[in-house]
Amino acid sequence: MVIENNFSLDHIDLAILRLMQDNARISNVDLAKALDLVPSAVLERVKKLEKKNVITGYNAKVNPVAVDLKLLAFISMKSAQSFSCNDTASELAKIPDVQEVHVIAGDDCFLVKVRTTDSASLMALLRDEFSKVPNILSVKTTIVLETVKEQQQLVIPQK
Amino acid sequence: MVIENNFSLDHIDLAILRLMQDNARISNVDLAKALDLVPSAVLERVKKLEKKNVITGYNAKVNPVAVDLKLLAFISMKSAQSFSCNDTASELAKIPDVQEVHVIAGDDCFLVKVRTTDSASLMALLRDEFSKVPNILSVKTTIVLETVKEQQQLVIPQK
DNA sequence: CTATATCATAGAATAAAATTCATTTTTATT
């Protein structure tokens, strides 16, 4: 017995996801043309995908350099309590400059992605914000020199 | 002498970015209301932001679990040529399952973010795709157990 | 201080798209 995930997406839904993850502002009319459907039918599906939390939002992708966020860093850290470290994680998540917080397997406990203006502002962030997060034992900061690829598009399966 | 970045965004532009990075499908009418402007004026600004590559795209955020991508991993790797490693990076970037490729400072050379169905498909990816990428000396894979936060919204400055 | 160039906005008109809804068709289930 194969347990499918309970989202039950057909190939039309997957096609919608594929199109919208590349262009969130595509019109219903164009979506309908691409899918050989009528706009109202597409609209209904999109609404349903939103309600089912398959589509969880629509984001404009902003060039970080244009808003003066030139530094990207990954910070891996160890925590005192290795399992009940959820409060540590949620404290980290509250920091606006923190884009990602992952609990990871291995030596460390968290992997955090951070974007700041420059190394000085990263330093300030570490000093002012991270220092207040409880139960952190060690911190290892990795500076990104160059980003070659950065996309949030997923590989949507065929069926 | 302060060198501003050459994007010259005023506070209205920044407000547009703030609104659109949270809701890429907001209508011009609603944007205009929020900004106390007329729709045509807002439209012109948005178009300009696109042309100047301040806004680089609009993405629907798809729930990875809904499309059966339940495994997230970060892979850090060393490369043979530490500086002219661009061909290695661009080969990595060509792999669709790879969401991010960063050149990093420190012991390693690259940090790669990958999403797959499960550990078996990650293994297959490493075996079939990564093995073909030239000049890789070592690979260290970190499995994500839980993602506490993952957003691409940036902290847009006030002015 | 004024002329001029540049840029942004307002507001109206038009075109396009979104949305709603009653009906029909398709699909799945018994």
Add this chain to the structure above:
DNA sequence: AATAAAAATGAATTTTATTCTATGATATAG
């Protein structure tokens, strides 16, 4: 095959996007 549920159609209506011209603001040079 009969029934129920889900999805699609197509027309009507509402809303939004887009275009265009006139106006106003701002900056710069003379």
